Amino acid sequence: MMQSKPAAPARRSEATRTAILDAARERFAADGYERATIRAIAKDANIDPSMVMRYYGNKEGLFAAAVAIDLRLPDPASLPRDEVGRGLVTHFLGLWEKNEVLTALLRVGATNEAGAERMQGIFADQLLPICRRVCPDPEQAPARAALVSSQVLGLALTRYVLRFPPAVALAPEEVVAWLGPTVQRYLTAPHPA
Amino acid sequence: MMQSKPAAPARRSEATRTAILDAARERFAADGYERATIRAIAKDANIDPSMVMRYYGNKEGLFAAAVAIDLRLPDPASLPRDEVGRGLVTHFLGLWEKNEVLTALLRVGATNEAGAERMQGIFADQLLPICRRVCPDPEQAPARAALVSSQVLGLALTRYVLRFPPAVALAPEEVVAWLGPTVQRYLTAPHPA
DNA sequence: TCCGTTGGTCAACGCTTGTTGGCAACCGTA
DNA sequence: TACGGTTGCCAACAAGCGTTGACCAACGGA
Known part of the structure; x- marks a missing residue:
């Protein structure tokens, strides 16, 4: 029999599935x-590597499931127009500190x-629309979104990948104070050409 | 017999060695x-994989030799103080377009x-000194260098790794026009706290 | 001409990887 | 109690990896 909701059979294995996803992330x-091997992920999740294959098909499927994410960017209309830059930086910083998906x-x-394509899609689908509503000329929105990115x-x-010590040492408020105006300029300043 | 110059015996194999380095880069x-295998690099250079081992010891040694680089950053004293930002961005853009090392x-x-450590070293040794000479307060130099980075x-x-289409599409002059003032501000503007 | 050094190939090693199929234990239902 | 589906482990496969050592060909000074 078909379920009305296609993706929620409430399986007994749900705990294992999320343990795998957490370890994978x-x-x-x-x-x-490449270096995140299925065997290592399985060991972290205390199960057999073959379980990963059964639940997620193959390594690519596991990755796709592990990094599905909604940035939940704030509605730019909810902020004063000259605070969008700081608001975006604050939000991104929060996302990055919250978990390891990004x-x-x-x-x-x-x-x-x-x-790379997944990342491209996320920014095209989630950041670009915001730029379109905030930029002076919608035609410039892609370029401005790329600059913000x-x-x-x-x-x-x-800060999080290469871990340059002075970048790690910056306090969140400092990051916002420095990057906020930059992002704001990329979004709303007139084209400098 | 020892050569007076330690690193230039002018070997007959010089052509092979540079072919390997080019292919490796x-x-x-x-x-x-991980995915840049020694076998693939050797095939690109039209030699046997074991040659790579003989000339560079192991894969790490090959990588170290392939990415040895001097950024040759311009002397900040040779530019008007408010043009250092644009100058640096222009120089970096040139480096990145010139070859694939970066x-x-x-x-x-x-x-x-x-x-990551190699990259850290390059920026600490080559970008940080410039910041020290240009920043208002030398104590802030590391943080400002991190922001510039x-x-x-x-x-x-x-632009070069994730290849976001609008970032790839930016003309070099546009990049300089947008990023120059940002870098300039990170270098010389008063601390925004 | 001989012979040591150099440049290069070949075949194999031990290991790790993603992936597969078989089999045992458990569960809810009838 | 019997049973079909789920959950899990185990052992193995083929392929690819970095790396090694034996071997051959060409060079160059004596």
Whole structure:
């Protein structure tokens, strides 16, 4: 018999499935795609490697399931127009500190084509619309969204992936104070050409 | 007999050695550390994998030799103080477009501890001194250098590694026009706290 | 001409990887 | 109690990896 809701049979194995996903996120974030082996992930989750295959098909499927994420970016209309930059930086910083999904995504995106496309999709689907509503000229929205990404992802890269000591040492408020105006300028300042 | 100059015996194998390094840079830049296999690099260079081992010891040695680089950053004293930002961005953009060494370094640094440390060293040794000479308060130099790195590496990440289409589409002059003032502010603007 | 050094190939090693199929234990239901 | 589906472990596979050592060909000074 078919369920009305397609994806919630409330299986007995739910605990194992989420244990696998948690371990996978941790390993992908720490090691990247290739070095995060299914065997290591399975050991972290205290199950047999073959279980990973049964529940997620193959390694790519596991990765896709582990990094499914909704950025939940704030509605720009809910902020004064000259505070959108600071608001976005604050929100991103919170996302990055909360869990390891974005670190995993960034680390894998740097070496794995599928990971890069996933990252591309997330920013195109979730950041670009915000830029469209906030930028002076909608035609410039993609370029401005790319600039915002470059600064936000650049900070994440130096702070959470490469771990440059002075980037790690920055207090969150400092990050917001420095990057907020930058992002604000990329969003709303007139084109500098 | 010892040579007076320790590192230039002008060997007959010089052509092979540089062919290996060129192939290695290309593969590391395209695939990252793990997927850039010695076998693939050797095939690109039209030699046997064992030659790579003989000339560079092991894979780590090959990587170290392939990404040895001097950024040759311009002397900040040679520019008007309010043009240092634009000057640095222009220089970095040139470095990145010229060859694949920095792309290789960035891609590997994202998944490989040794690569990350190498990158850390390069920026600490080559960018930090510049900041020290240009920042208002030398004590803030590390933090400001980290901010500059975050923006410069962030652009490289989105443009050359993740290849976000709008980041790839930006003309070099546009990149300088947008990022120059940002870097300038990170270097010389008063602390925003 | 001989012979040591150098440049290069070949075949194999031990190991790890993703992935598969078989089999035992458990569960809820009839 | 019997049974079909779920959950899990185990052993193994083929392929690919970094790395090694034996071996051959060409060079160059004596």
